[in-house]
Amino acid sequence: MPSDTPEETFDLPGCLARVRDSDQSAARELVEHLYPMVIRIVRARLPRRVAEEDLSQEIFLKMFTRISQYQGSVPFTHWVSRIAVTTCIDHLRAQKRRPEFRWADLSENEADVLDAVLTNDGEVEAGDAMAAHELVHKLLDQLKPDDRLVLQLLDLEQKTLAEVSELTGWNTTLIKVRAFRARRKLPKLFAELKKKERA
Amino acid sequence: MKHFNSPWTRLVAAARLAPADKRAACAPAGFATRVSALAAGANEPTFAALFARCSLRALGVCGLVMVLGVTLNLGSVLNAFEAPAVDAITLNDPVSEWLDASAS
Numbered sequence: 529m530p531s532d533t534p535e536e537t538f539d540l541p542g543c544l545a546r547v548r549d550s551d552q553s554a555a556r557e558l559v560e561h562l563y564p565m566v567i568r569i570v571r572a573r574l575p576r577r578v579a580e581e582d583l584s585q586e587i588f589l590k591m592f593t594r595i596s597q598y599q600g601s602v603p604f605t606h607w608v609s610r611i612a613v614t615t616c617i618d619h620l621r622a623q624k625r626r627p628e629f630r631w632a633d634l635s636e637n638e639a640d641v642l643d644a645v646l647t648n649d650g651e652v653e654a655g656d657a658m659a660a661h662e663l664v665h666k667l668l669d670q671l672k673p674d675d676r677l678v679l680q681l682l683d684l685e686q687k688t689l690a691e692v693s694e695l696t697g698w699n700t701t702l703i704k705v706r707a708f709r710a711r712r713k714l715p716k717l718f719a720e721l722k723k724k725e726r727a
Numbered sequence: 728m729k730h731f732n733s734p735w736t737r738l739v740a741a742a743r744l745a746p747a748d749k750r751a752a753c754a755p756a757g758f759a760t761r762v763s764a765l766a767a768g769a770n771e772p773t774f775a776a777l778f779a780r781c782s783l784r785a786l787g788v789c790g791l792v793m794v795l796g797v798t799l800n801l802g803s804v805l806n807a808f809e810a811p812a813v814d815a816i817t818l819n820d821p822v823s824e825w826l827d828a829s830a831s
Contacts, residue, residue: 555763563759564752571748581755585762592766641741645734660741667738683739714735 540604547595559588565605566612572685573616573677575623583619587612606694613677613695620673629670631721638663646718670717675710682707 538561546554563584570583590611598607634642637659644656664684668676681687681695682703689700696703797804 550767552763552767555766556759559759559762560754563754567752568748571750581758585758585765588762589766589769592763593769641738645737645741657741657744657746660738661745664739664742667735683735684742686743711733711735715733718734 544595544604547592555592562588562605562608565609569609569612570616572680573613573620575616575619578619583615587615590615609695610697614697617673617677620676629666629717629721634663635659642721646722667714667717671710671713675706675713678703678706679710
């Protein structure tokens, strides 16, 4: 996974060595270098009522606490992204109650998109992509955090099984099983929504 | 692939057309400084952590000394258990001695 940061010349091994020697300026450089990658993960999986800055800070603090455990067997950015993903999942798990998903709470655009995909009458209009995106997240919120993550990575972000495995640390069989179970729950969610719409 | 043309697949396909997140991806001002300072503070040894570390070491040393002590004095310890307890009690029992003296 290539780094998304503009500084392609960033000397990561050198910076890590300085961080291990308790160099604070190196620690600042490392945070600034990794921030775009971490914030992208956080924004895609942000739990409700958690500020993205607080979550990013927690991820970086975990990174610094565990930095002595980093052996270099995987690229450092992969190692940090795994910390970011697991921290997000932990926060999602901590949210015991999931919001109720009601037709009445949907915006007009979201209701139109949902109607279009449920009735199978043609494609969703390109202008409704944002509404579809919001709707996908509302549906994913109804699933367990692990199921939600697997579907988000596989279906929405179209990552491969190997990439999901790298990010989560789960083996491919487990990912397939979780995806299968999560996809089986979705028709039930759609059916419930249909029922609520008629009611 | 049963889910191939399901409402979910169509919905997700539409959602993928949504424009990418355009929010700034740079760290907010002062974020890196705050995080690195917090990390440095977290790594500094506190008195409680130092005490806990020393206590654990002391516990280990105490256990080792105890095991060594018992091993070196194993003979005396075993003898103490094997000695007839009844004789020891009767020989040194002041009440029985007084009773013996009063009887004679």
